[in-house]
Amino acid sequence: MNIQLEAELRNLQLATVGKILAGFSHELKNHLAIINESAGLMADLLAVKAADEEKVRSRFKQIIETIEERIKLANIMAQHLNGFAHRMDTPESVFQVNGPLVESLSFLERIVRLKKITLEAQLRENMPKLKSNPAIFQFIFFCLFIELISRLDKEGKAKVSSSLKGTENLIAIKTVGPRNTSGSITKETL
Secondary structure (H helix, E strand, C coil), X not given: CCHHXXXXXXXXXXXXXXXXXXXXXXXXXXXXXXXXXXXXXXXXXXXXXXXXXXHHHHHHHHHHHHHHHHHHHXXXXXXXXHHHHHHCCCCCEEECCHXXXXXXXXXXXXXXXXXXXXXXXEECCCCCCEEECHHHHHHHHHHHHXXXXXXXXXXXXXXXXXXXXXXXXXXXXXXXXXXXXXXXXXXXXX
Protein backbone atom coordinates (compact mmCIF):
# COMPACT_ATOMS: atom_id res chain seq x y z
CA MET A 1 0.00 0.00 0.00
CA ASN A 2 1.41 3.41 -0.82
CA ILE A 3 2.42 5.62 2.09
CA GLN A 4 0.07 8.50 1.22
CA LEU A 5 -2.99 6.23 1.02
CA GLU A 6 -2.02 4.52 4.27
CA ALA A 7 -1.68 7.92 5.97
CA GLU A 8 -5.09 9.03 4.65
CA LEU A 9 -6.74 5.84 5.91
CA ARG A 10 -5.07 6.27 9.30
CA ASN A 11 -6.32 9.87 9.51
CA LEU A 12 -9.85 8.74 8.63
CA GLN A 13 -9.66 6.02 11.25
CA LEU A 14 -8.49 8.53 13.88
CA ALA A 15 -11.34 10.88 12.93
CA THR A 16 -13.77 8.00 13.34
CA VAL A 17 -12.34 7.17 16.76
CA GLY A 18 -12.76 10.85 17.66
CA LYS A 19 -16.44 10.77 16.63
CA ILE A 20 -17.01 7.60 18.63
CA LEU A 21 -15.35 9.05 21.73
CA ALA A 22 -17.23 12.34 21.42
CA GLY A 23 -20.58 10.54 21.17
CA PHE A 24 -19.66 8.20 24.01
CA SER A 25 -18.60 10.99 26.34
CA HIS A 26 -21.78 12.96 25.54
CA GLU A 27 -23.99 9.96 26.36
CA LEU A 28 -22.02 9.20 29.52
CA LYS A 29 -22.43 12.82 30.64
CA ASN A 30 -26.19 12.49 30.07
CA HIS A 31 -26.36 9.43 32.32
CA LEU A 32 -24.31 11.16 35.01
CA ALA A 33 -26.47 14.31 34.78
CA ILE A 34 -29.64 12.27 35.32
CA ILE A 35 -28.05 10.47 38.27
CA ASN A 36 -27.00 13.84 39.70
CA GLU A 37 -30.49 15.34 39.22
CA SER A 38 -32.03 12.29 40.84
CA ALA A 39 -29.73 12.59 43.85
CA GLY A 40 -30.64 16.29 44.13
CA LEU A 41 -34.33 15.47 43.99
CA MET A 42 -33.88 12.90 46.75
CA ALA A 43 -32.10 15.51 48.89
CA ASP A 44 -34.96 17.97 48.26
CA LEU A 45 -37.53 15.37 49.26
CA LEU A 46 -35.64 14.65 52.47
CA ALA A 47 -35.47 18.37 53.30
CA VAL A 48 -39.21 18.91 52.93
CA LYS A 49 -41.52 17.61 55.62
CA ALA A 50 -43.92 15.51 53.65
CA ALA A 51 -47.52 15.19 54.71
CA ASP A 52 -47.83 11.86 52.91
CA GLU A 53 -44.92 9.61 53.80
CA GLU A 54 -46.13 6.88 51.41
CA LYS A 55 -45.91 9.29 48.43
CA VAL A 56 -42.35 10.16 49.39
CA ARG A 57 -41.40 6.50 49.68
CA SER A 58 -42.96 5.79 46.27
CA ARG A 59 -41.09 8.72 44.71
CA PHE A 60 -37.81 7.56 46.28
CA LYS A 61 -38.37 4.10 44.80
CA GLN A 62 -38.86 5.60 41.32
CA ILE A 63 -35.74 7.74 41.68
CA ILE A 64 -33.65 4.79 42.84
CA GLU A 65 -34.86 2.73 39.86
CA THR A 66 -33.88 5.57 37.51
CA ILE A 67 -30.42 5.78 39.09
CA GLU A 68 -29.94 2.00 38.85
CA GLU A 69 -31.02 1.97 35.18
CA ARG A 70 -28.65 4.83 34.28
CA ILE A 71 -25.75 3.14 36.07
CA LYS A 72 -26.52 -0.09 34.18
CA LEU A 73 -26.57 1.74 30.81
CA ALA A 74 -23.36 3.64 31.58
CA ASN A 75 -21.67 0.36 32.57
CA ILE A 76 -22.70 -1.26 29.26
CA MET A 77 -21.31 1.75 27.40
CA ALA A 78 -18.04 1.49 29.33
CA GLN A 79 -17.80 -2.25 28.49
CA HIS A 80 -18.31 -1.46 24.79
CA LEU A 81 -15.68 1.27 24.88
CA ASN A 82 -13.28 -1.09 26.63
CA GLY A 83 -13.84 -3.76 23.96
CA PHE A 84 -13.40 -1.16 21.22
CA ALA A 85 -10.12 0.04 22.73
CA HIS A 86 -8.75 -3.49 23.12
CA ARG A 87 -9.63 -4.36 19.54
CA MET A 88 -7.08 -1.75 18.54
CA ASP A 89 -4.34 -3.46 20.61
CA THR A 90 -3.31 -5.91 17.92
CA PRO A 91 -3.46 -5.62 14.15
CA GLU A 92 -4.86 -9.12 13.76
CA SER A 93 -6.91 -11.40 15.97
CA VAL A 94 -9.59 -14.06 15.89
CA PHE A 95 -13.08 -12.70 16.59
CA GLN A 96 -16.76 -13.22 15.92
CA VAL A 97 -18.22 -10.32 13.86
CA ASN A 98 -21.21 -9.79 16.17
CA GLY A 99 -19.01 -8.47 19.00
CA PRO A 100 -17.59 -5.53 17.03
CA LEU A 101 -21.01 -4.96 15.41
CA VAL A 102 -22.78 -4.66 18.78
CA GLU A 103 -20.08 -2.27 20.00
CA SER A 104 -20.30 -0.19 16.82
CA LEU A 105 -24.10 -0.03 16.97
CA SER A 106 -23.97 1.13 20.58
CA PHE A 107 -21.69 4.00 19.53
CA LEU A 108 -24.03 4.83 16.64
CA GLU A 109 -27.19 4.96 18.80
CA ARG A 110 -26.81 8.67 19.54
CA ILE A 111 -26.33 9.58 15.87
CA VAL A 112 -29.36 7.49 14.89
CA ARG A 113 -31.48 8.98 17.67
CA LEU A 114 -30.53 12.56 16.76
CA LYS A 115 -31.34 11.86 13.12
CA LYS A 116 -34.68 10.30 14.22
CA ILE A 117 -33.97 7.06 12.40
CA THR A 118 -35.11 3.66 13.61
CA LEU A 119 -32.28 1.16 14.01
CA GLU A 120 -32.85 -2.58 13.97
CA ALA A 121 -30.20 -5.26 14.40
CA GLN A 122 -30.74 -8.88 13.42
CA LEU A 123 -27.53 -10.69 14.25
CA ARG A 124 -27.26 -14.42 13.64
CA GLU A 125 -26.05 -16.35 16.66
CA ASN A 126 -22.97 -18.56 16.53
CA MET A 127 -21.31 -16.84 13.60
CA PRO A 128 -17.99 -18.49 12.73
CA LYS A 129 -14.89 -16.73 13.93
CA LEU A 130 -12.57 -15.06 11.48
CA LYS A 131 -8.98 -13.93 11.60
CA SER A 132 -8.61 -10.30 10.65
CA ASN A 133 -8.16 -6.81 12.04
CA PRO A 134 -11.28 -6.06 14.12
CA ALA A 135 -10.43 -2.35 14.42
CA ILE A 136 -10.35 -2.01 10.63
CA PHE A 137 -13.58 -4.02 10.40
CA GLN A 138 -15.27 -1.61 12.84
CA PHE A 139 -13.84 1.40 11.01
CA ILE A 140 -15.17 0.24 7.63
CA PHE A 141 -18.56 -0.67 9.11
CA PHE A 142 -18.83 2.69 10.88
CA CYS A 143 -17.94 4.63 7.71
CA LEU A 144 -20.39 2.69 5.53
CA PHE A 145 -23.18 2.96 8.08
CA ILE A 146 -22.71 6.73 8.51
CA GLU A 147 -22.67 7.18 4.72
CA LEU A 148 -25.87 5.18 4.28
CA ILE A 149 -27.85 6.88 7.04
CA SER A 150 -26.67 10.31 5.91
CA ARG A 151 -28.92 9.74 2.89
CA LEU A 152 -32.01 9.24 5.05
CA ASP A 153 -34.36 11.85 6.42
CA LYS A 154 -36.35 11.60 9.64
CA GLU A 155 -38.49 8.50 9.97
CA GLY A 156 -36.03 6.45 7.92
CA LYS A 157 -34.99 2.97 9.01
CA ALA A 158 -31.65 1.21 9.09
CA LYS A 159 -31.33 -2.53 9.54
CA VAL A 160 -28.04 -4.27 10.21
CA SER A 161 -27.84 -8.02 9.92
CA SER A 162 -25.23 -10.72 10.10
CA SER A 163 -25.66 -14.05 8.37
CA LEU A 164 -23.80 -16.81 6.61
CA LYS A 165 -23.40 -17.30 2.90
CA GLY A 166 -21.94 -20.76 2.70
CA THR A 167 -19.03 -20.53 5.12
CA GLU A 168 -18.54 -16.77 4.74
CA ASN A 169 -19.68 -14.10 7.17
CA LEU A 170 -22.09 -11.67 5.55
CA ILE A 171 -22.88 -8.26 7.04
CA ALA A 172 -25.70 -6.27 5.46
CA ILE A 173 -26.89 -2.72 6.03
CA LYS A 174 -30.28 -1.92 4.59
CA THR A 175 -31.77 1.57 4.68
CA VAL A 176 -35.34 2.40 3.73
CA GLY A 177 -37.59 5.38 4.07
CA PRO A 178 -37.66 9.05 3.21
CA ARG A 179 -34.47 10.19 1.53
CA ASN A 180 -32.80 13.54 1.63
CA THR A 181 -31.41 15.39 -1.37
CA SER A 182 -28.33 13.17 -1.46
CA GLY A 183 -30.38 10.23 -2.74
CA SER A 184 -31.05 6.85 -1.22
CA ILE A 185 -29.32 3.51 -1.08
CA THR A 186 -31.60 0.61 -0.31
CA LYS A 187 -29.03 -2.08 0.38
CA GLU A 188 -25.31 -2.34 0.81
CA THR A 189 -23.25 -5.29 1.86
CA LEU A 190 -19.81 -5.36 3.48
